[in-house]
């Protein structure tokens with residue numbers, strides 16, 4: 008298909024957005040990306056180092072909730088597609104205070120949809136606005152709630168979000184759905200499992216384990232460490248996003264997963280074991296630092312994704328093995344941590 012003009016990427020200074028921008032510009036030479044990011048504590052322009060020189064890349068610091076700003080970006084850059092990553096993304100923060108989650112994840116998504124609707128469906132394009140332009144909303148498998156030991160989420164699983172974060176993402180998914188069903192906007196939604204890889208904020212599980220291990224601190228693990236997540240290397244997610252964005256059917260949702268379920272304690276012991284080999288301590292093992300802490304309130308037990316739809320319809324499969332992905336990830340954060348130390 009190819010949405011070739013200017014693509015507005017939101018939240019491109021964050022973890023997945025920054026990996027995606029590099030991936031997309033590499034894969035789709037000649038495409039132009041405008042990155043709108045507020046640079047909250049989670050955004051870091053260092054994640055995009057070197058791209059300032061690229062004539063197909065423009066960075067704008069700003070808030071997706073700012074309707075006037077988003078409107079001016081649509082008009083100035085003649086935006087023909089949106090890939091929407093910007094969000095408050097850390098569940099623990101949403102439990103502390105959900106204000107920013109409601110604002111950015113719900114109101115921010117609405118601000119983007121409203122501008123896209125004005126620009127594509129009314130003013131500019133008439134009927135072709137329903138086919139030529141695309142709004143891709145990047146979301147999470149957490150909207151489906153928690154699984155017991157067996158079973159998988161599919162695109163037909165009813166939504167049952169449990170945290171303020173997942174509830175805000177679920178709300179934004181529904182807003183996107185409504186703009187397709189009500190106005191005929193060309194939308195797609197992808198819901199992915201836990202990502203890991205370079206550029207993730209140090210607050211998240213895998214970077215936290217590496218940072219705490221190397222700084223000699225306790226490595227905190229919630230509850231008994233038995234909560235299970237499905238882990239996908241971020242580059243594999245970027246390939247899936249590229250496919251869904253370019254080839255996904257309008258109005259559809261695609262689940263993306265790694266077929267790689269691990270409980271949190273296994274993640275921590277595996278990382279500690281690898282660090283023992285690559286950066287050994289003077290004595291003992293990093294696993295000695297693992298400490299169980301009071302569980303997160305309402306902690307979902309298990310997420311697991313049946314991704315046969317994207318596999319069968321778009322030919323996507325995860326490629327990176329957990330072993331090699333984790334080696335790359337540990338190398339990235341160890342270097343970053345040791346450079347700062």
Ligand SMILES: NC(=O)c1ccc[n+]([C@@H]2O[C@H](COP(=O)([O-])OP(=O)(O)OC[C@H]3O[C@@H](n4cnc5c(N)ncnc54)[C@H](O)[C@@H]3O)[C@@H](O)[C@H]2O)c1
Pocket residue numbers: 017018019020021022023024043044045046047048049050051069070071072091092093094095096097111115145146147148176198199200201202203207208
């Ligand atoms: N990380 C995961 O494992 C995962 C899995 C599935 C889906 N997702 C979804 O993918 C998207 C990206 O996640 P991430 O892990 O890269 O997040 P992140 O927290 O690393 O990055 C979010 C980015 O959005 C920016 N931002 C926040 N509020 C903004 C606002 N009001 N206006 C403009 N920019 C703003 C931040 O500055 C940051 O650069 C999110 O929508 C998240 O829900 C993440």
